[in-house]
Amino acid sequence: MKKFEEKTIHSEPIFKGKVISVKVDDVILPNGNESKREIVNHPGAVAIIPITDDGKIILVEQYRKALERSIIEIPAGKLEKGEAPETTARRELEEETGYGCHELTYIQSFATSPGFADEVIHLYAAKQLFTIEDKADLDEDEFVSLMEVTLEEAEKMVQEQKIYDAKTAFAILWLKLEQSK
Structure with a gap:
């Protein structure tokens, strides 16, 4: 396990554009609680x-x-x-x-x-x-x-x-x- 790793339990794409896409991930935090992460995906x-x-x-x-x-x-x-x-x-x-x-x-x-x-x-x-x-x-x-x-x-x-x-x-x-x- 990676230090402070957040495990994704669900991922929902919410936008797909010409350059970027955006998703919202539901994650399990290192302490066991759940949270949401808004993530921008970019090709680099x-x-x-x-x-x-x-x-x-x-x-x-x-x-x-x-x-x-x-x-x-x-x-x-x-x-x-x-x-x-x-x-x-x-x-x-x-x-x-x-x-x-x-x-x-x-x-x-x-x-x-x-x-x-x-x-x-x-x-x-x-x-x-x-x-x-x-x-x-x-x-x-x-x-x-x-x-x-x-x-x-x-x-x-x-x-x-x-x-x-x-x-x-x-x-x-x-x-x-x-x-x-």
């Missing part, structure tokens, strides 16, 4: 830290409807069914930035909101970037602008809450730790 995603030859980070700014504001992020996108995370990372890098890379390094995977969602993001660093002449288009509902910033500028954006999402803040922390080695 990748995020990429594109690093230029001169050490700058390529970021994208885009509007996030759930937050009702634009934020600055590292490029990212959801996994397509049956697609390997590395393939998704290369595709999203191209779609969102117009760059490809000769070096793509897996960093680690992490849960985004484990209290209610099963989404896991696979984080990569992309180096030895090159411009793709005939790049893949953004999704039809995606609008982004690009910027290149230093690590120090990115850290300031975190402090100013221009970088406001966990995956990008995590990526900035990882880069800072890498530089200190």
